[in-house]
Amino acid sequence: MNTLAEENYLKAIFKLSGKQKEAVSTNAIAEELETKASSVTDMIKKLTEKKLVNYQKYQGTSLTKKGHEIAVHIVRKHRLWEVFLLKKLKFQWDEVHDVAEQLEHIKSPKLVEHLDTFLCFPQYDPHGDPIPNKNGEFPKSFSAPLIDFAAGSKGKVVGVSQDNPAFLQYLDKLEIQLGSKIQVIEKIEFDQSLEVKINGKATHISSEVAKNILIKQ
Amino acid sequence: MNTLAEENYLKAIFKLSGKQKEAVSTNAIAEELETKASSVTDMIKKLTEKKLVNYQKYQGTSLTKKGHEIAVHIVRKHRLWEVFLLKKLKFQWDEVHDVAEQLEHIKSPKLVEHLDTFLCFPQYDPHGDPIPNKNGEFPKSFSAPLIDFAAGSKGKVVGVSQDNPAFLQYLDKLEIQLGSKIQVIEKIEFDQSLEVKINGKATHISSEVAKNILIKQ
DNA sequence: AAATAAATTTAGACAAGCCTAAAAATATTT
DNA sequence: AAATATTTTTAGGCTTGTCTAAATTTATTT
Known part of the structure; x- marks a missing residue:
């Protein structure tokens, strides 16, 4: 099981590395997470140890298959919660993000799948971003x-x-x-x-x- | 804002001190939280510093008004989430507790109130425990x-x-x-x-x- | 290609929250 | 009331995740 900090690093690397999964610079991660480059180096070492990222000193970081899977799963949770907040709890468009940022770290496989069912398997979140299914596959038609x-x-x-x-x-x-x-x-x-x-x-x-x-x- | 650990301590003290808000022993808290008495002493000192508990060396701990309010609010969130999981997400009776234990720490006043509305202001959770309202008042009729x-x-x-x-x-x-x-x-x-x-x-x-x-x- | 600048890593420190072992205070026996 | 047992606290240490400052590597200028 991963810590909250680890999950946030994986998510940041996922976000920054784009579709081609390019290596991401230490500074870029630091900026994304509003932390210092030295902190990033420390954490990247731990993630390397856990085989969640590929890392060579001074050469940037990319997600391994395992790291990518975890990141996609967090993205899935984030976007499903956004849909829930907007559609069911009547949040405004711009209010959902911060709360989803917390909810995405709740650990319960059952919860995610039941939430998905409850929401009738939405394919896009309120920001128009695609929601991966439980196998980590994104809907074919992308925005x-x-x-x-x-x-x-x-x-x-x-x-x-x-x-x-x-x-x-x-x-x-x-x-x-x-x-x-x-x-x-x-x-x-x-x-x-x-x-x-x-x-x-x-x-x-x-x-x-x-x-x-x-x-x- | 309180940390997750602090919230769990307040909740434990609330649970143990009963309606009369008696002082609770260090060992009792340690047992409730499955931790060591020395860890409890450490944390109690921090909570005392923050004026969330009353504490005298060797004489046990009780919640201050502020600590009590926070504890009740966490209980409220826990029980509302239990209702949500059971009624909306079709969880089983005995599956809700562990997930609610995580969800209760989500910080968003709007979330709790909208959830309460969404659930039509339930007065009891699936275990029959009363749910305090947003002012911290419990329903009059207890189980x-x-x-x-x-x-x-x-x-x-x-x-x-x-x-x-x-x-x-x-x-x-x-x-x-x-x-x-x-x-x-x-x-x-x-x-x-x-x-x-x-x-x-x-x-x-x-x-x-x-x-x-x-x-x- | 040498000098300078920028990015990255290392070294050492700190807070939170936990631990074990030992000391101190309180409670219970005898 | 002294001896013993129990509870609680203190002291010192560990891990996680952060930081600053200094050292090192890579990139860019001149």
Whole structure:
């Protein structure tokens, strides 16, 4: 069984290493967890000992198969709890994260599976992030940041990757909501900004905004 | 904010000190928490520092008003989660305790209150124990162990005060379930055992068993 | 390629929470 | 009331997870 601190490190490495599972730098982990690089080095050594990460001095860290499985399971729990808080307990969009951050560490296999059943096996959480099933498999159709879509592609807004109030208010102004239909008209080379149609209406958004809107085709 | 260990100490002292809030011995706390007396002394000093307990060397420990409030709040959370696990997630009677033991430490005032609302403000948990409201007040009508009832009295089984599997299996054999109607026919002076009627059917149970069945009239 | 800067690791320290063993205080016997 | 037993506390130590400061390695400039 892993400690709370270990779980948080695995989750951070998972988050930082992306789909290709690249090695993650010590400083990046330190920043993600708001701790010091020396603390990270200490913990990475323990995780190496437990065969949860691959680590070579000065060369960064990546998850082993076992470490990856644990991280995905924590992500699963986090996102299921977010759905529970939003759908069942009537939390607001931006209130769920901190509580889910605590709930994700509860240890009870039965609890997760019964919660999943109770929620009718949701595939996405309130932020539009995919929820892995109990075997750690993500739903086939992924959401991705709007900025990653080519000109011409169409999709639906399934979430955001930021819940900064100013950002959410700006989306409101642009009339971008969960479920809005969105089409990429043109990508501006110069500043990576986008011409898009939102629910049929043309508008223009910056790359900063496009990075944080999640789309599912 | 209190640590997990601190919360468990407060809960243990609350449990041991009963309604009259008597001082509790160091050894009793150590036994309750399955730890050593010396560890208890250490922690009690910290809790004294934080004004959560009253403590005089060699004279035992009692909760301050503040400590009592915190303990009651943890009990509230524990029992609400038990109801959630049983009623919503379809856990078995004897599976809820260990998970609730973890969930009770989640810190989010909003979570507790929304959970309470979601569960429609239950007054008793699956073991028949009363659930304090958000002001820390217990419901007026308490359940009591079967053994405390006089010959002739009638009531309903609202819980048990043990969740040892052998005990629960034995109850099953006696056809005693949550909600069973029970009437005390006779109390045997000699060994404190009881003649009872369970759902109309006469049977005989030992004092050991009668101590652990909770009845509400 | 040498010098400088940045990233990472090591060394040593600290708080929390636990432990064992020994000392001190309290309770119980005789 | 003295002797013995029990309870509780103290002293010192260990592990986990953190920190700062210094040393080392890698990356970037000049």
